[in-house]
Amino acid sequence: MNTKAQEAKGTSPADIGKLLLAFIVLAAGITGFYYYGDNPNVPAIARGLGVVVAVVAALAIGAFTAPGRKLRGFLSESQFELRKVVWPSRDETLKTTGIIIVVVIILSLLMGLIDWLLKSVVLDWLLKLGH
CATH class of the missing domain: 1.10.287 (Helix Hairpins)
Structure with a gap:
């Protein structure tokens, strides 16, 4: 203060x-x-x-x-x-960026898989039950 x-x-x-x-x-x-x-x-x-x-x-x-x-x-x-700010080194920055890129790729694949499963369940299975 x-x-x-x-x-x-x-x-x-x-x-x-x-x-x-x-x-x-x-x-x-x-x-x-x-x-x-x-x-x-x-x-x-x-x-x-x-x-x-x-x-x-x-x-x-x-x-x-x-x-x-x-x-x-x-x-x-x-x-x-x-x-007073302590900035990360180049090595720390590159490692952190790499981890973030890997996490984003894994999460996007997971979201794509969930989307594909829900699409196939809704379009291929639930909508064909009514016919």
Whole structure:
């Protein structure tokens, strides 16, 4: 459990303004991409670059809000936890994959056999009793 002090609930008006500004910047970038889509004087690379700049600017603005700081903290803690993960070796991975493939083949053969038996019982035996 995390022992950090809990931050106050709610978003400040300054954070709401920053998030609104980030949304406006992002919307302006996307709108500009489609607005200049029919203009032959604006190359497609410039339109795409404009959207990338708008996304980066919106993310930068959003990063300085309380939710942005919480997200950055979460990402840094996640990265720290990922360093603790013990990944299997290549040999372990290949052995486990082989076992899974063998089990899948055996189960599919078993299911096919059950299907064939039920089909033969229903179609060949039960339906012919009525005739």
